[in-house]
Amino acid sequence: MFRLLLLILSLVTLPAAANAQTFQRANSEGAIICPADGLNAAPPDFTGAGCEETGLTELNPQGRHLWLRTSITLRDTILNGQSPLGFYIAGKASSRVWVNGHELKNNGTPGPDRASEIPGLMDAVLYVPREILTSGENEIIVEMSGHHSLIELIAPMHALGIGEYSNPTLLILGAYWPSLITFGVFLLALVFFGVVALREEKREGPLLLALLALAAGVQLIAEAARGLLYYPYPWHDYRLISIAVAAVCTGLLLLAWLMQRFSGLNAVQRYLRLGGVVTVCVSIALTTPGFDSKAGYGFLTASLFAAAWCALWSWQKKPGAMTYLAISAGMSLLLLVFQGEFLDFYAFYAFAGLLLFLIQQQAAELVRTRREKREEAIRADKLELALAQARQRTAPEQIQLVSSGRVDYVATDTITQFKGAGDYVEVHLEGGKTSLYNGGLSALESDLPPTFLRVHRSHIVNTAFVSALERDASGIGRLLLSNGQEVPVSRRIMPKVRSALAEG
Known part of the structure; x- marks a missing residue:
């Protein structure tokens, strides 16, 4: 839901060269949908059997072939501008669009079945000539279908509207680019902890942190992919699945690292317990409707388990456990308060900060370990020299x-x-x-x-x-x-x- 609001907000606030960009969404009420009865048919009169009135938030073309009639009320500020105009359509559908009876360029090709449909872009803009628009209400007719959907979303259509022509992916990227700053931290942590895992004897901890950085980076790229790429709408399902899986894996990897550091259990005991947590997280994610909720509740479950175990380790007076109790409890609280917004943005800053802190800690540990090894080598050389001198005196x-x-x-x-x-x-x-x-x-x-x-x-x-x-x-x-x-x-x-x- 939060990504939907961000997209709509971005479309409403498109930047213009001199003045604030104007954008008008389709009227949310009074839309009519009718079932389509063939390929490349003309728009119906929207009075036949099967037609019904609906709101745009309930519009669902997934696995269907239908016609939509709605309207967009345009202000003179839009019509009197100098910039070219575009019709924006964002959602899981292929579409053909008519504005006041004039057909625009297609977004894919809608059809009655999967074989006849050519998937359209998830976020598309179609050029609209100014001369076909009028001040006030403008009729919008859309033929659409969504037969290539892998999963069914609760709200598959995100926006319909007219505004100054611009690249829709760049508009969406405007909401995500601050989070992309953290990608450099995730890449640094992946390389740093990966190298440490390859070179050091104690590999499990650094390996878990390298995987944590990888999962967070994958989640970030999947989140921002809608603002980085033009992609056909079926890819959106894979994007959402990637976000949910990466979010749950991030929480579980953090928990696995905390258990490795504080529990004192051997690997078999730890991973048996972690397997139980994985089962709970996966069960909750699979039974929760909506992919934002799947990602959120899956991560929250792992985070709450981490907070509970950190509380136990803190009670056992294990050094450092209180710090991670605050971190895991804080993440759980922020997720409950901000919900999807936390996973979309704040979680990346939280994990970037945590990984930078752990890089500093690991670097200090490496320096300490190197110094201890060097001191041990000096002591060994000293002993060898003393023995050699003793042998030289006696034999x-x-x-x-x-x-x-x-x-x-x-x-x-x-x-x-x-x-x-x-x-x-x-x-x-x-x-x-x-x-x-x-x-x-x-x-x-x-x-x-x-x-x-x-x-x-x-x-x-x-x-x-x-x-x-x-x-x-x-x-x-x-x-x-x-x-x-x-x-x-x-x-x-x-x-x-x-x-x-x-x-x-």
């Missing part, structure tokens, strides 16, 4: 070094540093002795115990002999060894060296 390793014509096995605890010298390596020993061997530092580095650290492209030092680390203003540093030697430290690996020495 030092030996490394094989090759020179011309001989192979030496040197205990690593006696080596203070290795220095690259072209295709050779200088080995500096604790007593000050230096020897030259074949090979390069890169090949040698992989064979050394963890107590050895490469601090420069030409230097590997034994951290057991480091007595100090100095750093100048440019960022370049040097190590002072216990035997008085100095070893340069490159700026690029200075943080790693500082960290390694701190661990040692």
Whole structure:
């Protein structure tokens, strides 16, 4: 109902270049409908058997082929304007239109059955020449049929009227575009939580939030589709079904995420309980007339279950549960107060705000987790270095070094540093002795115990002999060894060296 009112309001308030747009709807009372008896027949005289008087709000062409006669009272402000005029017809029907006896362009092709009917647009505007209009009442005759309807709506016809010619989808979009701002948030949340779900070990929570963002985005696009696309009227049924399914799924996914976060139950227990809620929501949605009501009551049911469980978790003193009690209870209250308006507009802002809050929370959690993992890695490296140093003191390793014509096995605890010298390596020993061997530092580095650290492209030092680390203003540093030697430290690996020495 609210979307119907918005459409009518949009049509009534079409913008003009200089002055407020004028638009006149068909007179709501005194309309006559008659059954049609063939394809491409001339309009009847509306006095035969089967004809009856009706109001436009009761007009229902779904599964029928009929004729309608009504009138539109036009003011001089419409007739004296300069802009072209159009006849607007919005509803689930194909139609042929006559204004004061002049036939306009068809909106699809009405017919006596599904095979002969060509579906018209859900929202169409037909050009009306000014010269066929008169001040005061103008006769409107419409042949219409709706054999391609998938579902039967309570109010399938939304508007008939004459006004300045304009794109009807853009007029409807004017009511929806503020909500479309939230689509960027839903897309951001879908990507963010989707990536988190793929990369992190605990995937269920982020995956549920990614699906929640997807469901909210689908509902938003389905809501705004009438203002984004020209579509034939049978698509309107799929649009309404999409809105209802997405609204219920949004509520259920929020509930599933809350249960995963606060319930403390295992996955089987949680989803068995959630299955019961799904059954209740689906039953209510299927038995409720009207698709606005189906979407609203289905979402409300899930939201009330969420509020009830959040109240229980709050009573159990679970941190954060009170916040989500306020959120779920607030959504339920707003839906009861604003009804369809809440799902059409306010729900998108509510979910966008919630998802932005959860993105911030998840980002903070990721930073905290990364920091903890980094600290754990530092502690593990520190333990490994301590163990390596202990092994070196009690049972030092030996490394094989090759020179011309001989192979030496040197205990690593006696080596203070290795220095690259072209295709050779200088080995500096604790007593000050230096020897030259074949090979390069890169090949040698992989064979050394963890107590050895490469601090420069030409230097590997034994951290057991480091007595100090100095750093100048440019960022370049040097190590002072216990035997008085100095070893340069490159700026690029200075943080790693500082960290390694701190661990040692």
